[in-house]
Amino acid sequence: MTPSTPRPSRVVKVVSETAPWLAVEEIGPLPEPGEGQVHVEMLLAAVHPANILQIRGQYGDQPALPYVPGFEGVGRVAACGPGVTRVQPGQMVLPLVQGTWADDMILSEKALMPVAEGTDPAQAALFKANPATALVMLTRMTSLEPGDAVIFNAANSSVGQNLIGICRALGLKSFAQVRSASAAEAIQGLNPDVLIIGDEIPAEATGAKLALDAIGGAATERLGGSLTEGGIVVTYGLLSGEAPRLAAKDVVFRGVTLRGFWLAQEFGRMAPADVRAIFAQLSDWLAKGVIGSRIAQILPLERAAELPDLHDAARDGKILLSTRHYC
Ligand SMILES: NC(=O)c1ccc[n+]([C@@H]2O[C@H](COP(=O)([O-])OP(=O)(O)OC[C@H]3O[C@@H](n4cnc5c(N)ncnc54)[C@H](OP(=O)(O)O)[C@@H]3O)[C@@H](O)[C@H]2O)c1
Known part of the structure; x- marks a missing residue:
């Protein structure tokens, strides 16, 4: 295991059903990852129209308040708990669970998708959806x-x-x-x-x-x-x-x-092997520049409360949130 990240760590939380909706909170100290768990230092998280709908209480899937939003993003493995075999420290990974608007995540290795080394982190943060x-x-x-x-x-x-x-x-x-x-x-x-x-x-x-x-x-x-x-x-x-x-x-x-x-x-109806084949194809296309998205702005996590308004304004490309681990 490697030492964990600087503490405390920050998360964005949806704290209210009305504007301004969001707050940035310090949490920590982070626990060490347990059996089968991985500590991921997040780099970038995607901001999608669906996030803004969810923050405003208009999405199909509404967690109870308060909750950490974010459907996708990219990070690096900082430390692995006992029994972790699929990823190793330093590897770039995509969390497959909600809660990516955070400096750090501690989650099961099963909830991670490795990304090819050399992938542009901004494109990796937008790869899953x-x-x-x-x-x-x-x-x-x-x-x-x-x-x-x-x-x-x-x-x-x-x-x-x-x-x-x-x-x-x-x-x-x-x-x-x-x-x-x-x-x-x-x-x-x-x-x-x-x-x-x-x-x-x-x-x-x-x-x-x-x-x-x-x-x-x-x-x-x-x-x-x-x-x-x-x-x-x-x-x-x-x-x-x-x-x-x-x-x-x-x-x-x-x-x-x-x-x-x-x-x-749609993924719920598909065999896991078919889903894996889709991501293998997309990974190849991302490396070859067939797919990708324009990036309008990389916004530091501490400014997350500005997001709903920023997202509504005219922009050319996606907004990404950057964490303290991104430079
Ligand atoms: N069903 C699914 O599983 C699924 C999965 C992923 C995404 N989506 C949906 O796909 C859509 C695009 O997502 P994205 O992440 O690609 O978006 P994005 O990159 O954030 O871009 C937003 C787009 O929405 C356009 N737009 C915003 N308000 C509009 C309006 N009132 N009328 C017409 N166009 C409007 C913008 O056009 P201007 O530049 O002209 O403002 C821009 O093209 C969203 O609705 C998202 O929820 C659905």
């Missing part, structure tokens, strides 16, 4: 052949950027929709097959078999109207706060259907 969401939606919602087209909105989001890269890797055409010229400028270097700016879907971006909707409301309806007969719209985000809907004429006369997608549920 959004790239997998993009790949699983493209491969498991309907049957697509190389040359088929996929249309998606919020294309400048992290999921959207990963969708563009994975579409190309799978030989699929990407029709990528954004709502502003600045968002289009941010992702034009990713070279989607068609970059759509604004609400209207041009003729060259019609006829896709699959639409991926992160927005809901009229945005869902517009995607549905652009699809080929029998196409499927998958809603995976509710960025507008409106319920997804389709036009009656698309449902009745053109056989367009709508379904939802939640990665956690």
Whole structure:
């Protein structure tokens, strides 16, 4: 075992159902990791729209207050308890449990995914959710052949950027929709097959078999109207706060259907070997630069209380929280 980190350690906590919601608390001293446990010094933690929904009490899974938020992040193993065999000190790892907005985590070795050495920590902190969401939606919602087209909105989001890269890797055409010229400028270097700016879907971006909707409301309806007969719209985000809907004429006369997608549920239905294969593929693509996300800001953990407002403001890329172990 190696010595533990400087103490005390800090965590972000959701402490209230109303603004300002968040507080940064010092905890510690940290216990030594027990049997099968690992002390992870966190480096960076991802800030996702779902975190902000959860902080505001609007997410599908609401822990009781107070709780430490954060669905993903990256850290290094600082110390291993007795019986730990899968990871070793110094190794870069991703925690697979909630509570990543913290300087340190002590958790079971089973709740860790090792990351290839040399991986950019910022991309590693975003590796678990959004790239997998993009790949699983493209491969498991309907049957697509190389040359088929996929249309998606919020294309400048992290999921959207990963969708563009994975579409190309799978030989699929990407029709990528954004709502502003600045968002289009941010992702034009990713070279989607068609970059759509604004609400209207041009003729060259019609006829896709699959639409991926992160927005809901009229945005869902517009995607549905652009699809080929029998196409499927998958809603995976509710960025507008409106319920997804389709036009009656698309449902009745053109056989367009709508379904939802939640990665956690999808993984729950899959064999562990299939989930491992997905992450092996994504790891290879991350190393080759096929996937990845733009980073807007790395915010020190002590400023976490600013997050809901910062996240709502216009930004080009993801916000990450940095801990005292990140330099
Ligand atoms: N179902 C699942 O399993 C699953 C998994 C992962 C992610 N998601 C969802 O995927 C979506 C994208 O997540 P992310 O982490 O990739 O996002 P992100 O990188 O943080 O980017 C946020 C995106 O949302 C857009 N946006 C925000 N409010 C909007 C509105 N009212 N109307 C239209 N667009 C709006 C932004 O566009 P501007 O730049 O133009 O503001 C930007 O493209 C989120 O809804 C998230 O919850 C779902």
